[in-house]
Amino acid sequence: MKKTLEQLKQKALGEIQRINDSEGLKNLETEYLGRKGKITKVLREIKDISEEMKPVIGKLANEIKIELTDAIKTADSKFSGKSSTDKGFFDPTLPGIRSAEGHLHPITQMLERIWDVFRSMNFDIVDGPEIENDYYNFQALNIPQDHPARDMQDTFYLKKEKNKSVGKYGELLLRTHTSSASQVRTMEKNKPPLRVIATGKCYRRDEDVSHTPMFHQFDGVAVDSDITFSDLKGTLHHAMREILEKDIKVRFRISYFPFVEPGAEFDVTCTICNGKGCPTCKNTGWLEMGGCGMIHPNVLKAAKYDPKKHQGFAFGFGIERPLMIKHKIADIRTLFENDARFLKQF
């Protein structure tokens, strides 16, 4: 069917080249695209093909229709020809036709906002590889092999080369968080004091209205000789108020993450109901943003820091989540469908 459509297209395009009057073009349009046209006829058979091929053929047919209509229009303009300027009057005072301007994707806008906010607090922006190894993604963050915390971060592994052992750093995988970049990789290379955030794409095996297999995260660390939990609270409260551009309240609930001790979940007041309770916040008035805590001594040791001399805090949040809250987006997947009608709104 694909082949038939392609052949019809080529044939029609060839004929358009040869026709030299408007009438001929009109007839050709009816012959191919009319109600009893050749292409329309092929499309009637679409009901007999397999379910998975239907969208493919449908898309192709639409593209062909558009291409042919355009070709006919272009050819026709040669005959009917003479543009409006030839009709005698051209009005130079009419406004021009403005070409549509693009803009940054909402995720990029959010990323830039986050960079600005943290730069204003003297944080550096760092980056790390998206293809990570087991050591930096898990082990160095106090998540050894067989640790139950790995269940929540199941990811995609790269194929191993035959007869090759994986070595000290373990298998290659798509990183499940940006903590691998901000925490271990940066700490290994730099002595304290240190304040960095890492942002970028992460991957997990999840998909529903609030999860996609690829998502964005930002996560940060600050290490020095006198960092306390109060610094963490102050930093996050200020950062979230700036990022969401709303005067929100925050709360910390004790929680467990292997790479921090003590660890906490970080919530902000629901921006949709202002804390009164609504379906989005499940009537609690709070929205979960991510995890944070004081860096675990084992992580400091993995980076060759002395936990007796230095402490620090770490936090990690998704980027889609604050974005969805800020713009009241119901389904995360709409962010990645590249539908201009959706993206134009930001």
Ligand SMILES: [Zn+2]
């Ligand atoms: Zn709410």
